[in-house]
Amino acid sequence: DIVMTQSPDSLAVSLGERATINCKSSQSVLYSSNNKNYLAWYQQKPGQSPKLLIDWASTRESGVPDRFSGSGSGTDFTLTISSLQAEDVAVYYCQQHYSAPFTFGPGTKVDV
């Protein structure tokens, strides 16, 4: 099974400042046939269901603010919130959908 780790466990960022979350997979999630990284990022606000932010490591979903960006390839990935807003307070999870079981990272809590 692919193990997903995230760092840090939590972080506090001032409004308007940058937040950076790291995600690492125990093996590559890059599929060589299509050169796609099977890595997604989700946001879960308190009391809500998760929401897909970014797929294929760097493709932002429709309607997701452009302050959210994803980068990385292979085993190392990053979610960046360029200018934190109050509504971004949430737990962020990465997930690999390369190989079953499609494991999630443990989550990173972002606070102000």
Place this chain on the structure above:
Amino acid sequence: DVQLVESGGGLIQPGGSLKLTCAASGFTFSNYAMNWVRQAPGKGLEWVSVISGGGDTTFYADPVKGRFTISRDDSKNTVYLQMASLRAEDSAVYYCSKGSQSSRYSSIDYWGPGTLVTVSS
């Protein structure tokens, strides 16, 4: 709009069985993979199972393999999770969720509100 509505959760004794149902609407159901993901109280997300669009392929997380069965009825736009031999550690909110593609190797682009399963005597 995509809607996913779970039902069937509740309190069940250890060793018991429970069947979760998810009614989907707002998209061509048969064209997409469907997942179940769970979240124990105060904990992170745990992927449970997926069934491909068309239902020909299923996968399970190791902790539920052999105890849980995912299925779908495309005529009813419904996906199910049959859970057996339930344990205390299966207690969680269970989310029905839609794959972003028909392939099982897809991310999850819509989530239901979840249904709570509590396994306790």
